[in-house]
Amino acid sequence: MKKLIGILLFCAVTGTAHSQTILCLDSCRAMALRNNKELRIAREKSKAAHYERKAAFTNYLPKLSATGAYLHNNRELSLLSDEQKTTLNNMGTTLTTALPPLQALGVDQLLNSLGGSLVDGLRTDTRNVYAGAITLTQPIFMGGKIRAYNQITRFSEQLAKAQENAGTQELILSTDEAYWQVVSLSNKKRLAESFLTLVKRLDSDVDKMIREGVATKADGLSVKVKVNEAEMTLTKVNDGLSLAKMLLCQLCGIPLDTPIRLADENLENLPLPANSIEADVTQAWANRPEILSLQLADKIYRQKVHLTRSEFLPTVALTGNYLITNPSVFNSFETKFRGMWNIGVIVNIPIFHWGEGIYKVKSAKAQANAARYQLDEAKEKIELQVNQCAYKVNEAAHKLSMALKNMEKADENLRYANLGFREGVIPTSNLLEAQTAWLSAQSEKIDAQIDVKLTEVYLKKAVGRLHIGL
Numbered sequence: 001m002k003k004l005i006g007i008l009l010f011c012a013v014t015g016t017a018h019s020q021t022i023l024c025l026d027s028c029r030a031m032a033l034r035n036n037k038e039l040r041i042a043r044e045k046s047k048a049a050h051y052e053r054k055a056a057f058t059n060y061l062p063k064l065s066a067t068g069a070y071l072h073n074n075r076e077l078s079l080l081s082d083e084q085k086t087t088l089n090n091m092g093t094t095l096t097t098a099l100p101p102l103q104a105l106g107v108d109q110l111l112n113s114l115g116g117s118l119v120d121g122l123r124t125d126t127r128n129v130y131a132g133a134i135t136l137t138q139p140i141f142m143g144g145k146i147r148a149y150n151q152i153t154r155f156s157e158q159l160a161k162a163q164e165n166a167g168t169q170e171l172i173l174s175t176d177e178a179y180w181q182v183v184s185l186s187n188k189k190r191l192a193e194s195f196l197t198l199v200k201r202l203d204s205d206v207d208k209m210i211r212e213g214v215a216t217k218a219d220g221l222s223v224k225v226k227v228n229e230a231e232m233t234l235t236k237v238n239d240g241l242s243l244a245k246m247l248l249c250q251l252c253g254i255p256l257d258t259p260i261r262l263a264d265e266n267l268e269n270l271p272l273p274a275n276s277i278e279a280d281v282t283q284a285w286a287n288r289p290e291i292l293s294l295q296l297a298d299k300i301y302r303q304k305v306h307l308t309r310s311e312f313l314p315t316v317a318l319t320g321n322y323l324i325t326n327p328s329v330f331n332s333f334e335t336k337f338r339g340m341w342n343i344g345v346i347v348n349i350p351i352f353h354w355g356e357g358i359y360k361v362k363s364a365k366a367q368a369n370a371a372r373y374q375l376d377e378a379k380e381k382i383e384l385q386v387n388q389c390a391y392k393v394n395e396a397a398h399k400l401s402m403a404l405k406n407m408e409k410a411d412e413n414l415r416y417a418n419l420g421f422r423e424g425v426i427p428t429s430n431l432l433e434a435q436t437a438w439l440s441a442q443s444e445k446i447d448a449q450i451d452v453k454l455t456e457v458y459l460k461k462a463v464g465r466l467h468i469g470l
Contacts, residue, residue: 024263025179028252032175035253039171042164049160053153059146062138071129079122124333130326132339135319140345143313148306155303159296166289169466171251176457178248179262184450185241186265188443192234195439199226202435206428219428226432270449272400277459279390281383287464288382294375301368308364312357314349382462389459396455400448403441410434410441 033039139146203223209215246256254260264270285291324339331338350357417434420426460466 021258021260022263023252023260025176028175028179028248029172031252031254032171033168036171036251039164039167042160042167046157046160046164049153049157053150053157056146056150056153059139059149062136064134064136066132066134068132069130071131073127073129075127077124077126079124122333125327125335130337132324134322136321138318140316140318142315142317143310144306145310145315148303148310151303152300152307155296155300159293159300162289162292162296166293169289169461169464172466173457173461175248175251177454178244178251179264180450180453182241182244182248182262183265183267183270184446185237185244186262187268187446189234189237189241191439191442191446192230192237195435196227196230196234198435199223199230199432202428202431203227214424215428222428222432226435270453272449272452277393277456277463277465279386279459280463281386283465284382284386284463285379289464290378291375291382294371294378298368298371298375301364301371305361305364305368308360309357311360312350312353314347317346319344319346386459386462389455389462393452393455393459396448396451400445400452403445403448407441407445410438414438 203220203226206215206220206223210217210220245260249256249258249260320341320343322339322341324337326337327333327335328338330340414434414437417426417431421428421431457466
């Protein structure tokens with residue numbers, strides 16, 4: 001971030017005569033990378049993948065959980081039937097009826113009391129039930145599921161970073177295209193203004209010649225048509241330049257109506273790249289985020305095969321619990337909180353699922369094969385793209401060389417045409433042709449210079465070396 005701020009302070013200068021902001025290419029790239037919404041989304045996705053990986057690692061560690069419950073029952077559970085309760089409550093009366101001598105001794109009341117106490121002691125009092133548990137679980141063997149899931153989240157984090165890198169390169173490419181488009185249109189605007197000044201001067205000269213009788217009205221009309229064409233061209237260039245600057249402002253994350261001026265737009269001859277990028281396909285395979293993404297996707301799908309297989313393998317876990325209830329049953333039925341602890345091993349062995357596991361594993365393998373084929377296809381396309389970009393770089397350099405030669409010839413041709421027109425040996429139509437040829441040569445030179453810049457950027461993108469500062 002400090003580097004980006006330094007670039008902005010170095011390249012962005014405010015307070016010019018027209019309150020314009022002067023931007024260089026690096027400052028535009030830096031602002032675009034800082035303000036782009038899609039890139040921010042990619043960064044947040046990368047953070048999410050990072051925390052997913054950390055969360056996956058916790059599956060190796062023991063889990064501790066607590067559970068509590070309260071139940072209100074409208075009826076109480078009873079261990080004795082109504083008949084048994086009646087029998088116990090009247091146990092003494094029944095006995096003394098059968099043995100009258102015992103009644104005189106008061107045995108019936110004693111036994112009835114004992115029976116009633118027994119009935120009360122066997123009450124469960126389960127209308128209000130409280131329960132709680134603390135459980136500790138330590139996975140021992142999960143069929144390879146935990147390891148596979150950790151590998152998947154690790155690869156997913158790398159994949160998110162690769163996608164963020166790909167988004168960064170795409171944004172830099174779009175910013176460079178918009179920047180050089182503004183530079184191109186700024187140069188063409190000056191060219192259109194120069195051509196308009198040129199034909200207006202010719203129009204004034206031809207009007208004077210018509211008044212002196214050395215030129216015809218047809219000559220004057222031909223020149224006026226060229227003046228109108230030049231004015232229309234200048235209008236189109238101005239409109240295109242305004243839209244191109246709006247696009248650049250949008251990419252940089254600044255208001256669309258911000259008056260900006262680029263550091264390179266006043267240069268007649270753009271500086272050409274000092275060192276050409278080598279079209280190394282192996283380097284492209286190593287650097288391109290698309291290849292890295294597909295390689296990681298291939299690894300993820302391979303781990304998904306292990307993850308799917310683990311669902312149909314035995315699992316072993318160590319567990320420990322502490323249980324507490326009210327009413328408790330550890331000392332008959334008491335309305336008190338009492339608990340106990342236990343430890344054990346839980347083993348789950350899938351036995352028969354009608355071949356579901358086999359089918360799912362085969363499906364996961366097919367997806368892994370598809371990912372590998374996508375990787376192979378991407379490598380072939382990138383190899384073709386690198387070679388095409390290298391060809392276009394050479395083609396752009398050749399076109400620039402030819403454009404410079406054509407411009408020299410057009411300048412010389414225009415000089416001779418102006419000289420011949422002033423001497424009266426060349427008609428107006430020939431001078432107009434020379435001016436048109438000069439305009440075309442100048443425009444081709446601008447296009448060729450921009451092509452050299454952009455093809456170099458495209459080649460950097462193709463080999464995976466398009467980063468800020470490169």
